[in-house]
Amino acid sequence: MSTCPHCKGHLTDSHRCPRRPGRVAAELLAAAIAGGVAGLVLVALVDPDRQIVQAESVAILLGALAGVALDRAVRR
Ligand SMILES: [Zn+2]
Numbered sequence: 001m002s003t004c005p006h007c008k009g010h011l012t013d014s015h016r017c018p019r020r021p022g023r024v025a026a027e028l029l030a031a032a033i034a035g036g037v038a039g040l041v042l043v044a045l046v047d048p049d050r051q052i053v054q055a056e057s058v059a060i061l062l063g064a065l066a067g068v069a070l071d072r073a074v075r076r
Contacts, residue, residue, distance in 0.1 A: 027075070028068055035067020036060040 001010050007017040039059030047055050 028071060031067040031071035032064040033067075035063035035065070035070070037063070038067070039063025 001012075003009065004011045004015055004017060009015065009017070036059075039062055040056060042063070043052070043055045043059040
């Protein structure tokens with residue numbers, strides 16, 4: 001039986017590498033940051049004159065939450 005190049009486990013048809021907690025946390029953080037940046041970009045496009053009060057902080061928060069939710073939905 002061959003072994004997985006990533007985790008050295010037995011490479012069966014249904015093999016999935018065990019995920020390390022640190023890696024999961026890093027991915028969630030990256031998703032949150034990406035979501036926050038996306039929210040900021042969206043605000044810059046929608047509200048270039050900065051007329052919406054607190055738009056940036058709300059956009060970052062919602063974007064981060066959306067990013068984490070998306071990450072969890074995609075990877076499970
Ligand atoms: Zn593996």
